[in-house]
Structures are given as C-alpha cells and as structure tokens.
Amino acid sequence: MIANLRHGAPLGLAVLLFAACAPATRGGSGTGQAPAPAVRTVNDADVEFMSGMIPHHAQAVLIAGWAESHGARRDVLVFCQRIVVGQRDEIGLMQRWLAERGLDVPAADATTHKMKMGDMIHEMIMPGMLNAEQLAELDKSRGSDFDRLLLKAMIGHHLGAIEMVNKLQASAGSGNDDIVYRFSSDVYADQSTEVERMTKILATIPEK
C-alpha cells in the first residue's frame, strides 16, 4: 500500500489546519494518551516535488504513447502501455493533492515546470527529461531504432525521477505529509524496478 490519499475524513482539511504549526516535538507516550492530532506539514520541497513531477510524468506519458504508431516491438509496446496508464493516474493524484491545498495545478500535458524566482517565472525541464531536439529525434525514429532510443531515454527519465525523490527525501522537513512520503517512495520503488526491466529489454534490442 502506498499513498494515504483522502479518506472518509477530511485529511486535506487537517493539513490546512495544522500547516501553521511548528513541527512540534511533543513526546508521545506510545500508550495512547489523548494525543494532539498528527502534524502533517507541507513544505516547499513537497510542493516542488508534486508540481515538478507533473511535467516529468507528462513527458513519459507522451513518449510512451508513441510506441504503437512508431512500430515498437511487442514487449516494448506492452511496457509503454503500462507506463501510460500508471503515470497518467499518478498525474491525477498529484493534481488532486495540489488542488486540495489551493496550490497551482500544472496541466496534465505540461511540458515544463514553472518555477517562481522573485517576480520572474522560469520554465525548466526536470531531471532526466528530453529536450526539444531529443524529442524530435525520438519522434522521427521507427521500429528497433525507436525501441532503442525510447528505452535509453526512458531509463534516463526514470533515473531523473529517482533523483527528484532522493532530493525530496534529503530535504529538511519534507515527507511529513503522508501522501507525499508514500507517493515519493512509490515512485522510487516502481521506477527503479522499471529501470531494471528496461535495461534487460534494451539488451535484447539490436544495436544500430
């Protein structure tokens, strides 16, 4: 099981209520004495992760979606179909999380991450994402050329996601929100498993 999404109870509301609390270090007794509600503060690193991962996932959905039209081999095609379903669902999860907290929600097909720096908005791509030139090269390829380029690109793309998780989990005060913690752990577990799988498929694709 992973993300502690919304239940019957208003978890989102609880987050807003306690967002203002300093992360209290009250000593729980572990014996069930009426505790204060859990602190599930959200910090900038959490928000950065949940909004930055949307364009990251969006690009994975985009390029994996090319598998059928670009003549991918059957195992690559099935793998890509699963990425499309999986990451599209996760985009929904991130969008809901952001919306419930009244934060800016990137579009499901966002191509860049918009970072505010003072009054400026910088559009950037996240770790492992393909630039426009690389995207065009992949889009032009067909058959085993596509398989090879796609797998290499997607391995790098996944490693970028793992880098984002590591950055998040190394940030002070992040991961107190159960959804962010569980979702980021899932991205780590799923995508490292998929890197391994892709590496093995790649080894069976003929070199150019």
Added chain:
Amino acid sequence: MALHHPQRRFSAALALAAVASISLYASACATSTSSSSAGAAGAPAPALNITMSPVAPSPDPRVGLRAGTTAKVPADTTKRMMATRAAEAEWNMHLVKNVEANGPFLGVTHSDLAFRGNYVIQGNYDGYEIFDISNPRAPKSIKQIVCRGSQSDVSVYGNLIFVSGEATSGRLDCGLGGVPDSVSKDRFRGVRIYDATDIKNPKYIQSVQTCRGSHTHTVVEDPNDKANVYIYISGSSAVRSPTELAGCSDMDPSLDPNSERFKIEIVQVPLANPMAAKVITKAPILAELTRAPQNTARTASDNADRAATMAARGGGAGGRAGAPAGAAAAAGRGGRGAVPNNAGPVQCHDITVYPAVGLAGGACGGYGLLLDISDVKNPKRVFAAADSNMSFWHSATFTNDGSKMLFSDEWGGGSAPRCRSTDHYEWGSDALFTVDGKKSLTFKSYYKMPAAQTNLENCVAHNGSLVPIPGRDIMVQSWYQGGVSIFDWTDPSHPKEIAYQDRGPIDGAVQGNGGTWSVYWYNGYMYSSEIARGLDVFELQPSAYISQNEIDAAKSVKFDYLNVQGQQKLVWPASFSLSRSYVDQLERSKGYAPEKLASIRADLSAAEKLSGQARKDFLAKMATGLHTDARGSSDAPKAHTLASSVGDLAKL
C-alpha cells in the same frame, strides 16, 4: 481491452439460471443476521445442495455500487464527506460486523493484521489497535496505541508485538510531530517491539533501527533455535544517511561490500531478553540477480495468449485481452548490451516464510524469489521468476502442501484504480505458480478480481490468506476498494472466484483511498482491515462451491496465534464434518456415483448415532471398505483421503 474474466461470459449466457444467494443492500452494515450453523453434531448430514447455482450473479452486482463511507464524520465537513453508507454487494459470504474507525485513527490509514488468542491487532499509520474477538460478531476495542510511523505492519510472537516503521516522520518517542531535520537522532525507522504480557497495556520495550526502515517484516521461527525468534525486514524506501544510523550505505556493493543494496536485514530477538534484539546479519538474497531463468512454459503460454488475442481481434470477441509480452523481455537473455553487474532489485517488498517446508517466497521488485530458509539466519535464493506482466511483486502465499505459490502484483502501489474495464486482466493481478521439487517455479495463470471497478476506487491485488477448506486450495484476498474476493486455485491453471463482498467507492466525486488492506481467515471468521472504514468481520456461507460441511471442517482448524506472512501448516482434526467434506468433494468431482455417495452419507450418519466401541468398530470397518472402493473411483486420491479420514475418526 476489457477486464473480462471468462466466467463473466458464461454468467451472461446463464443469467436466468442464477439463483445463488446474493444480497445487495445499501445500509445495514453492522447487522448480524447469522445464517451459518455451527455444524450441530448429530444432525443429518446435508447433501450437497445442487440447487445452488454454480453461476455467479449477472450482471455482477459489484459494478456501479453507490459511494459512501461508513465512518463517522464530523457535521462541519464538506458536502462530499456526507456520512452516507456505501452500497454493498456480497455473494457466498456475509459481513457480520463492521467496527468503524474511531478516535485518533479516524481518517488515518489502517494497515495489516495479526492475531493472538482471542485478540486481533490492527495496524494504523499512526499506531495500532487491539480488539477482543472472543465474540467474533462483536469485536471490542480494548486498546489504541498511538505511535506514528507507517505502515505499522504488525506481527506477534509469544507475548511480543512487533510493529514496522518506515516513514521518515516516525519518531523514537512515538510523537506525532514528525521529524523536522533530514538527519536526526529522533527519527525511528525499523521495528518497534512491545511486551504485551498484559495485552490491555502493551509496553514499548525496544526500537530496532534499520537502514531503510521496515515497510513490512516477517517473523521467522527457527525449528532448531527455540531461544530466539527472527525477523526478516523488507523495505521499499531509500536507505538513510550513515550520519543518522551508523553503517548504512547505499553505495554500489563493488565499492562498499557493506552496502545495504541487494540485501535483507535479519533481526534476532532473544526470547529471554527481547530488549537485546538487534540486526545480526544482512543476507544478500538479491545479489548477482542479473539474469532470471528463462521460463519455457511461460513463453509457451505467452505465445498461446498472443495467438488467442489475434484471433479475438479478428473475431471481435471480448474475452481475456492484453496478451502478455514475451517472458524473454522480463527474463532478459543477457547477451549483448550493457546489463550491469549490479542489475536487479535492491530490496524486497515482502517475504512469506513457510518453515514447515523450509521455503520462503520473496516479493522483490521485478522478481518473485523462491528462498531456502532451512538455515533461518542464512536464507538462500534458489529461484527467481520474472514476468513481463508483473509490475511490482508484492507478496507471496504458499498452498498448504507447499506445491503451489501465488505472487501478487501491487501495480501502482495500491493508490491507483487498476480494476477498471480498461485495465488488463494480467496487470495488477496474482500470478500462480507450481513449486517444483522445492527448486523452481512454473507459471500457470493469473487471477484478478473480475468485477470492473470505477476510476474512483483504488484497486489492485493485495494481502490475503488461505481459507482452510480441507483438500482444496482456497484463498481470500483483499483488492482495496475492489473488495474481498475468494477464489479456488486448487487447479492453478484455472482459478475461479467463488465468493465476494464489495462496497461502493468511499467518495463519489474524487478518487479516494479506502478498501480492504488485508483479509485473513482466523479461527472460523475472516477479518478485514478496512483502510478507512475500520475492521470488518466476515463469514462464509454455504454455496455450490463450499458446503456447510467444508465450512465446519474449516472452522475446526484452530491457531493460537497467526502472522499470515509466517505460514503455519493447516491440520484438520478428525471429525464427521471433515469426512463429509470429502464426500461433498467426491460429489463435485463425480468420483462416486450418486447412490454410492448416498450410502456413504447414510453410513456416516449411522456411525454418528453410535457411541463408544460400537462406533469405533463401525467406522474402522467402513474405512477398510472405503479404501477398497477407492480403487474403483474416478477420483481415487480423494476417495482414499475420505477413507483415511474415516479411519482417523475410528481412532477418536
């Protein structure tokens, strides 16, 4: 690409014949309307009720259930959080009680279950709760322990309770405030140990810190070492900094042989002094897993499916869509290309041990492992299965004789809706294998809860246990908001659903998070940990698939305690219900003619009316005759099993 189970096509054709007991109701969830008997001794043995349809209700009543929560909700919440109750559908099983989530655990994810005596222990991301189940129809909460640190996977051994903590927000002092610093001595990730000698007041006695925390854990009993019990730690999160916990390393093992990668941590708990529990070794069960063995049977199955799919496309028929990709892809042929030496999963999600057969199943990233645990402190990998349809190997279950194995695939981690009509049957399902000579695994088929769910319901294969129906392999399993599904996998190539219970979505507007985390059979009832709605208790109802005799025989199996990931051998004491179960099974398999079955049933009833030596003599003679008859049965193994069970009755 529809999620069509073959049986749904049959059921459509035979819809009018469906007369099986099915109730569909929208409110009463806490009522207790018993319909199951306790198998009154001396009552005439009921013949297998052939009027019960072996056809599932159609259309499947699980599709389109109304949303709602059974949790108590404060009055001032948003409209979507109305305290409505979800519609429910059940077939061949019955919800006898729901205990709603409450107090500090309302709105916080409930997780796994463990059992000890008349108590069930339910994990929660913020702690755990203990219920008295002396009366399974009315569980009574006796203690809530608040101690944050998901997932709070729980286990028991003797008077001890073990609780997993993985989240970075977990604190040594059990506080709920989280840990503000990225490196902190206040953080707890690992296994907490409680002394529950007084189960109403467990004492937190030890914290065993581990490098990646503990997502799940498995208590392992070593038959050769009664002074200690062992815990295999599984994780799915990142390794923490060595500055937080000395000795933790996430480096490539070629650079640091003490790296956490490709290993599981093993904790030793001295029973005389559990406070001295510590990590004693890290077993490299995932080392050098660069190449999964080629699975020829699996490849053949892939090819057959592929052909079937092509045919289906041409003919336009539905059926089982989404042909698997070749096993070669997942298995990896090695050969050219840069397969790194350190490829493979670096950690396991869960391990199920079965000490009675000396084996364990490891669900580890992209692999299902078969482990030899005859040396508990030194588990060894003997086989690794890969499967291109399996995304994330989640957990394992052995059949009672250890000859078959089930691995679940928690594709999407349990928070995604993976049971929609558009999701492939093979994805997020169970993969069934035979265990061949304790040395290898052979893929047989997939099983997935067959009712299409909405995109509001997180749904994928999750935790379950065997149901102790004698002579058959029956499993009860959680599918999150896809509900509970009970299926027969005696024939691993043709698993079949035989009972279910499901509720509508927890939230009718957005995808919520609820449903059943785990459902386990324990001493006659099935207990389900409902993520949002608390604790559910179910009982089986007799049907065309499971007779009252089989239910009574299942209820005769008693455990003193149960950690489902530490499988215990099911042993059925001799009883008239047990023998009658085998008679019912011989009726189903047509192993004997109807007249023969009637005469065996009459003999058993006659024997039951006798007492003392007269009964023993009658049964002994009957057993001898049945062994002779068995040679003429078309189901000779079952007929001999029946004869032996009657022989055992004679010895009572």
